[in-house]
Amino acid sequence: MRLSSGIAVILVAILLGGAFWGLSRGRSLRVKPAHGEHAFSGGLEFPSNPTAGPLWDSAVELARSGMLEDGARLFAQGASQDPRDAAWPQAEAECWAAAGRHDSALSALERCRSIAPLSTAALLRRRASRLELGFSMASTGQPWKGRQLGEAILQESPGDSEATLLVGYSQAMNGNPGSAEAVLEKLVGEHPGVVQAYPILVQCAMRRGDAEAASRWLERYAQADPAAIGLAAMDQQLQRMRSRAEGKSNSRLRVVCMGTCPYGLEDEVMASAETAWNLLKSQIGSEPSHQVNILLGGQANAPHWAAASFDGQVHLPLEPATDPGRRDAVLRHELTHAFLAFAGGGQVPLWLNEGLAQYYQGERCQRLPGAESAEWLDEIQARRTFMDLDEDQAELAYIFSLAVAQELMELNTSTALAKYLAHLRNGVDERVAFRKVFGDDYPHLSARIRARL
Numbered sequence: 001m002r003l004s005s006g007i008a009v010i011l012v013a014i015l016l017g018g019a020f021w022g023l024s025r026g027r028s029l030r031v032k033p034a035h036g037e038h039a040f041s042g043g044l045e046f047p048s049n050p051t052a053g054p055l056w057d058s059a060v061e062l063a064r065s066g067m068l069e070d071g072a073r074l075f076a077q078g079a080s081q082d083p084r085d086a087a088w089p090q091a092e093a094e095c096w097a098a099a100g101r102h103d104s105a106l107s108a109l110e111r112c113r114s115i116a117p118l119s120t121a122a123l124l125r126r127r128a129s130r131l132e133l134g135f136s137m138a139s140t141g142q143p144w145k146g147r148q149l150g151e152a153i154l155q156e157s158p159g160d161s162e163a164t165l166l167v168g169y170s171q172a173m174n175g176n177p178g179s180a181e182a183v184l185e186k187l188v189g190e191h192p193g194v195v196q197a198y199p200i201l202v203q204c205a206m207r208r209g210d211a212e213a214a215s216r217w218l219e220r221y222a223q224a225d226p227a228a229i230g231l232a233a234m235d236q237q238l239q240r241m242r243s244r245a246e247g248k249s250n251s252r253l254r255v256v257c258m259g260t261c262p263y264g265l266e267d268e269v270m271a272s273a274e275t276a277w278n279l280l281k282s283q284i285g286s287e288p289s290h291q292v293n294i295l296l297g298g299q300a301n302a303p304h305w306a307a308a309s310f311d312g313q314v315h316l317p318l319e320p321a322t323d324p325g326r327r328d329a330v331l332r333h334e335l336t337h338a339f340l341a342f343a344g345g346g347q348v349p350l351w352l353n354e355g356l357a358q359y360y361q362g363e364r365c366q367r368l369p370g371a372e373s374a375e376w377l378d379e380i381q382a383r384r385t386f387m388d389l390d391e392d393q394a395e396l397a398y399i400f401s402l403a404v405a406q407e408l409m410e411l412n413t414s415t416a417l418a419k420y421l422a423h424l425r426n427g428v429d430e431r432v433a434f435r436k437v438f439g440d441d442y443p444h445l446s447a448r449i450r451a452r453l
Helices: 012-016 054-064 068-081 087-098 102-115 120-139 143-156 161-173 177-190 197-207 211-224 231-243 265-284 324-343 350-361 375-382 391-411 414-425 430-438 442-450
Strands: 253-257 292-296 314-316
Touching: 054 068, 054 087, 068 087, 068 102, 087 102, 087 120, 102 120, 120 143, 120 161, 143 161, 161 177, 161 197, 177 197, 197 211, 197 231, 211 231, 253 265, 265 292, 265 324, 265 350, 265 414, 292 324, 314 324, 324 350, 324 414, 350 375, 350 391, 375 391, 375 442, 391 442, 414 430
Parallel strands: 253 292, 292 314
Antiparallel strands: none
């Protein structure tokens, strides 16, 4: 069975209101040039350079004419010729940032930092690029990386409101509304003017099925930004939510029929979900701190080949919901995503997330594909979504995710998994946490499987 998480989607109203990443590139932080620095009319700022010469002048001219990437490459060439002059990589970073290549800008600034402490201008450029790249990653399938970039800023500036917004947004986009709310409630308590936080809080409350909290945050949003274009859409969304049947609920789960469901189905799904919850809690060692919604009868927010999906809520179509055998497996799968989103602080990599979801669903990899498919072992580590794959490709991705996760679980205990997740929740880099707990890394695990192909 191939099931999909869609973990990176909290969607509509956040974007409608224009609240997601309200800082346009035109408003990226800039500083006035210090003595010895010069700025061009296009907004580029370059440091003074004691080793400037024809190459520097050529790079400057390219940048001034709008050929930013070519200018960056010339600055990089200059850095290789004058490896102890930090001005070259700093100027290179400015070009990459102006071209929208913030990953390259940050890489250049790391080279700059290895030469000398970053100047005030370089520190501000690094912060702005981390924010730009972080929000982009959080909204395009890599929310854990967005969160890491936000936390890197907060390590140096603990009160940075935009970095805190990035961390909260990343948690929301990773299907972890409870953690997002905790971060963003504190943010707006200290900085009520950060209007971008309010629509995210509205959506998080809706994900938890808390109409009253959503209404309060919507009211705060309207007070802070009465002209926001997303207000009406969010209000309609809230009214639809309030008009839904109450469903069945307890402190951990809420099961709601989104249309017409067979009599007693909500009770049956609740019983299956409770069983799945108790199993996962015993295996993973912790449980979500917020109520998880299971929406019956809607379509999975996923490709046609997915039986259900999780995006902070479980979307369970009627076909698997009414089949007890399928229902139990599907709920174990989708609730695994909810548990991992909370227990791992949103940083569990996709291959392990999907592999563990299949593992706890009860699937086991009895027979691997042939050696001609082995490249998938390399590809899945770097993948941030399976949603763009066709059915055959998705099957390979899920098989190999399960194979590697199964290898990991058979070599270790659930206690080791709990320790790994706790490290992630406490902010340890994922690769460091993996090696620290499992004493290995992904390439070694995949090599073990490759040897059996």
